[in-house]
Amino acid sequence: MGDSGQGHDPIARFVELFERAKSDEPFDATVIALATSTPSGQPSVRIVLLKRVDERGFAFFTNYGSRKARELDANPRAAFTCYWPASQRQTRVEGTVERLPADESDAYFASRPRGSQLAALASRQSEPLESQSALMSRYLKLQWQHGEDQIERPEFWGGFLLVPERIEFWRNGQYRLHKRVAYVRDGDGWTETRLYP
Ligand SMILES: Cc1cc2nc3c(=O)[nH]c(=O)nc-3n(C[C@H](O)[C@H](O)[C@H](O)COP(=O)(O)O)c2cc1C
Numbered sequence: 001m002g003d004s005g006q007g008h009d010p011i012a013r014f015v016e017l018f019e020r021a022k023s024d025e026p027f028d029a030t031v032i033a034l035a036t037s038t039p040s041g042q043p044s045v046r047i048v049l050l051k052r053v054d055e056r057g058f059a060f061f062t063n064y065g066s067r068k069a070r071e072l073d074a075n076p077r078a079a080f081t082c083y084w085p086a087s088q089r090q091t092r093v094e095g096t097v098e099r100l101p102a103d104e105s106d107a108y109f110a111s112r113p114r115g116s117q118l119a120a121l122a123s124r125q126s127e128p129l130e131s132q133s134a135l136m137s138r139y140l141k142l143q144w145q146h147g148e149d150q151i152e153r154p155e156f157w158g159g160f161l162l163v164p165e166r167i168e169f170w171r172n173g174q175y176r177l178h179k180r181v182a183y184v185r186d187g188d189g190w191t192e193t194r195l196y197p
Helices: 010-024 067-074 100-113 114-122 132-146
Strands: 031-037 043-049 052-054 058-062 077-084 087-100 157-171 179-186 189-195
Touching: 010 052, 010 087, 031 067, 043 058, 043 067, 058 067, 058 100, 077 157, 077 179, 100 189, 114 132, 132 179
Parallel strands: none
Antiparallel strands: 031 043, 031 077, 052 058, 058 157, 077 087, 087 157, 157 179, 179 189
16 A cells, blocks of 8 residues: 555555655654644644554643643643654644553563653642742752652643544645645545645
8 A cells, every 4th residue: 555554544554654654754753743732723833752652642741730731621632743754744633632541651661761750759840930940949859858759740740642534744845745645534534635745
């Protein structure tokens, strides 16, 4: 099926391209631009890291009190795009978002370096911060409080799963005749459509 997807499963196709990008790209291929929006339709976008992809969808981790999380609580729809310059590919994903099961967030949190765990605990992500030194003192206080103890995942931090409804693969082509193939969820399968560039 060449560039138009592996079989008719665009998630499997994404995984194949993602694995290749992780080894071939000169920078971090897990970087994605994630868009959320308020119920009234004001979009916002920021970079997060795509940490896991499986047949359910696309997972990233964040603070559940952050602006993005508050937007997702109110309007559980999101989109992301990633660009892999070495392979000249862009992929766009849109769908609905749910929280990852707690045990999966626990497992991911436990796998993080201790400094990142403490930083997640210290940050009230997206809230106003009076000074950088206030953040550092929160961090140092938590470091002191935890000593050598294992750090549990706080309830305010965890994963989201973006369950895709639409996935589009774009590949740079000669004369700007780029290849675009969109997959839209259709019952248990996907409808595949080529698009003008
Ligand atoms: C390379 C890079 C990776 C990032 N990865 C994450 C991430 O995985 N999770 C996260 O919450 N924020 C991540 N951030 C920070 C976000 O871009 C953003 O500043 C933060 O999540 C707050 O966004 P919000 O106020 O819209 O919720 C990353 C930023 C950069 C530049």
